[in-house]
Structures are given as C-alpha cells and as structure tokens.
Amino acid sequence: MTKIVGLTGGIASGKSTVSAMMAAAGLPVVDADKIAWQVEGLGQPTTAKIARYFGPQALLADGSLNRAWLGKHVFDDQQALAALTAMTSLPIQYAMFEAIVAAGKAHPAAVILDVPLLFESGWPNVCDQVVVVTAPHAVILQRLMARNGLNEADALARMASQIPLADKVRQADVVIDNGADIEKTRSAVLKWLKTINC
C-alpha cells in the first residue's frame, strides 16, 4: 500500500534538499512550489486573477507573473499574503491531487508531498505520516539570505509569514535535523527510508 508522506519545514529549512534525497531513493515527489509555478504560469486563470487583484505591476511585460515584485509585496503584508493564498491554494491543491494519483499508479512504497504550507492547508488530514525538516533559526536565516539574495529584514519577514517552525516540529511524526552538514542529513534520510521499506 502506497503511503502518503507529507514533507514540510520552515522557509529554507531544507525541504528541497531532503526531498531530492528521497527522490534519489526512487520515491516520487509532488512538489507544491513547482506546481504553484504551473498554476501561476503564463496565461493561466490564476495569474489573471492575481493581476486583477494586485494590479499590472504583478505582471512582467510578457504577461508572466512578476514573482520578485509579488514576493516583496506580500511577505511583509499579512493581508496581501492571505489574499494571494486564498487565490492560489485551491488550484494548487487540485493539481497536487492529480499528481498524487498519477504518482501512486506505479505503487511506490510512498509518495512524498513536499509542501511548505502543509499544516496551514490541512494536508496532514490526507497524510499517513508527516516529516518535518528543521534547522536552527540563525542557520536558516543565513541560508535564506544567501540563497535568495535577501537582506536580513526581508528574510526575517519571509520566515515570519508561516507558522513557527517549532510548532511544525511539535506536530511532526518524524523530524529530520538539517542544521549540520548535508551528510548528516543524508544519514537521517537513509535511516528513515528503512522504516518505510524502500
């Protein structure tokens, strides 16, 4: 029986790093951020809805979503973020269910749902197990600033836009610590893989 495993964490805590290790072990990964890119793609109804709400600045000259502008606009404005989430959440979830069904057809031991807003969107209700990737606040801040080229204030605003990582850890079935080097994380993932018979 294919298990549905929800994988989450905080912004830049290492979900993609861990999901890549799970994918390398042969498990299919349904990535909510990637699906969000499709849902908010050029010419998609959700993209048009975002532009109607946020105005023409939300689009680039070619009609595609201006992610940099939108990110700057929503991550330090709770009301704007809530409006964006309300527009995108259901189309993302719908596309994810389609991807889960497709992935499950091959009967892998597990299908991984890599979802930043797993708890916020009620995904644990359909998961057999929830894995949370964690790292210390200061480590995440440094990694986020380096990866996204953000200053400290913008990085902190993004971190504050989700429920606190400690709350997610408390609700986890399995916690993977990604605060140290990648090899330590890989060992933890390999240990976890044995528990789901891969």
Ligand SMILES: CC(C)(COP(=O)(O)OP(=O)(O)OC[C@H]1O[C@@H](n2cnc3c(N)ncnc32)[C@H](O)[C@@H]1O)[C@@H](O)C(=O)NCCC(=O)NCCS
């Ligand atoms: C605001 C946007 C344009 C910024 O794009 P950008 O390319 O800079 O960031 P990216 O999409 O890679 O997201 C980075 C991280 O931000 C966090 N994040 C994204 N959307 C949200 C949200 N609605 N609420 C809280 N955190 C979010 C996630 O941890 C995500 O991994 C983009 O995040 C977006 O369109 N978000 C709405 C869609 C959504 O809810 N995606 C999350 C899927 S669960």
Ligand SMILES: Nc1ncnc2c1ncn2[C@@H]1O[C@H](COP(=O)(O)OP(=O)(O)OP(=O)(O)O)[C@@H](O)[C@H]1O
């Ligand atoms: N153990 C580690 N040691 C050093 N750098 C790491 C480690 N794990 C992840 N990173 C780096 O930290 C950044 C964030 O990691 P990753 O993209 O996996 O996080 P994420 O949780 O998927 O992020 P987001 O929610 O923002 O999409 C990346 O630049 C990644 O290369």
